[in-house]
Amino acid sequence: MRINHNISAMNAYRMLTLNNSNVAKSLEKLSSGLRINRAGDDAAGLAISEKMRGQIRGLDMAVKNAQDGISLIQTAEGALNETHAILQRMRELAVQSANDTNTVEDRQQLQKEIDQLAQELGRIGNTTEFNTQKLLNGTFNGIFHIGANQNQNLSVSINDMRGFALGMVSGVTYQLTGTLDKGTNTAQDIKDGTYTVAFNSATNKYELKDVNGTVVATSTDGKTYNGSGNDDSITFSDSVISGTVTISGSGATVTGTATVTNSGLEAGVYTYDTSTKKLKNASGEVVGTSTDDKTFTDLNGNTLFTLGAAVTSNTTFTIGGIDISTQTAANAAITSIDNAIEKVSTERAKLGAYQNRLEHTINNLGTASENLSAAESRIRDTDMAKEMMEFTKNSILAQAAQAMLAQANQVPQGVLQLLR
Incomplete structure (x- = not known):
């Protein structure tokens, strides 16, 4: 022992x-409640579990991403619902104006509503936002990340749904000065006064009418008006195809409402300051500039419109809605509005398809997260009965x-x- x-x-x-x-x-x-509390408990199991946890949390966040994507799409589609309503009203007005029971004055009043509706199309397109991102002005081209791993995403773009892109705005109109040429006559045949410009579909010419409705001059292009039966003629740098023409001071001053091609501006009133070279909208926002007082470009350098001659003073430019001021114009406008309605319908259908797809994506991500959570639980969690x-x-x-x-x-x- x-x-x-x-x-x-x-x-x-x-x-x-x-x-x-x-x-x-x-x-x-x-x-x-955990079988693995430290690497020493199960080194391999810990590594597998952490990898699964990354996938699970990624899937859960992808669900949130998809839900946010649906919210963005719903915001855009909701705005397009009102765009559709506006276009339907514009079509209704065009059909009404195409009927010759309406007078010139009647059509002028109809045109006023068209102009306001066109401005609202632009406003909706410029102000519809989601998280400060504009959706309907043609700039949105986003990527929704709808997976747990790299490159698991969905690209979504929304086309420009404003009035110009839909073809619902007119040309750029402004007041300009022309010249009266008396030709070989010493007397002035086209007298001082105020004249109305109107298009005659029968002769396919623009007509200059006095207060009595008498045609005093005609033009094929709106730039040069030749007097009826005399040598007098009026010349403008741009087409004067609507509105009024005023002659005063024995022909020394000739003013008219000219129209030039609109290449990108929405309906509304714009002011140009020759000193600052800036073109501003009704809200005072700078939308364009010019280096020569003739060609105007947006802030990205794209041409908005070009005048026949440079303006020499501050000028107001007006852009209205699609023209329904005559029977011919109103008749043609019906087809143009139908095309615009079809464009909006196509865009809304596309957004609806994206939304339905994302709803299925959310269901799939939820199922994958649930199954991975079950697998991770078997590795990481404690079997309470067995451990007891x-x-x-x-x-x-x-x-x-x-x-x-x-x-x-x-x-x-x-x-x-x-x-x-």
Whole structure:
């Protein structure tokens, strides 16, 4: 018998330490609910679990991304619903104006509503936003990230749905000065006064009529008006095809409302300051510039319109809605508005298809996240019933080892019997 080394006690102590460690681990797993609390618990399982967690959280965020995408689409589509309503009203007005029971004055009033509706098309297109991003002015071309990994995305673009893109605006009109040429006559045949410009579809000419409705001059292009039966003629740098022409001071001053091709401006009133070279809209926002007071470009350098001659003073430019001021124009406008309605319908259908697709995407992402969560749980989470069984076993073993350690410590006491 030896007393310097109690091998039985050492063995019992080692087993007690091991069992206490196992009890502590079981308590940690039971209290945290996790089978893997540190890499030492299962190194490979930890790596797999963390990879799955990245996928699960990515899928959950992709669901949110898709939901935000649907919200953006719904915002754009809701605005286009009102665009459709405006176009339907414009078509109604065009059909009404195409009927010759209307007088010139009647059509002028109809044209006023068309002009306001065209301005609203531009306003809707310029102000419809989602999270400060404009949706209907043709600049939105976004990517919705609808997956957990790189390049799992969907590209969405929305076409320009404003009045100009839909063909619902007219040319650029402004007041300009022309010249009266008396030809070989010493007398002025086209007298001073105010004249009305109107298009005659029968002769295919623009006519200059006095207050009595008498035609005093005609033009094929709106730039040069030749007097009826005399040598007088009026020349403008741009086409004067609507509005009025005023002659005063024995022909020294001739003014008219000219129209030039509109290449990008929405309906509304614009002012140009020759000193600053800036073109501003009714809200005072700079929408264009000019270096020569003749050609006007937007802030990206695209040409908006070009005049026949440079303006020499501050000028107001007006852009109305699609022309329904005559029977011929109103009749043609019906087809143009039908085309615009079709464009908006196509765009709304496209957005609706995107929305339906994203709804299916959300369902798929949710299912994938659920299945991955189940797989990750099997790796990372504690089986509470099984672990409780292990805890009970380890707890009993620890108590048994403690009892045996006490017994082992009593063994050396037998040596005293030999020493008596």
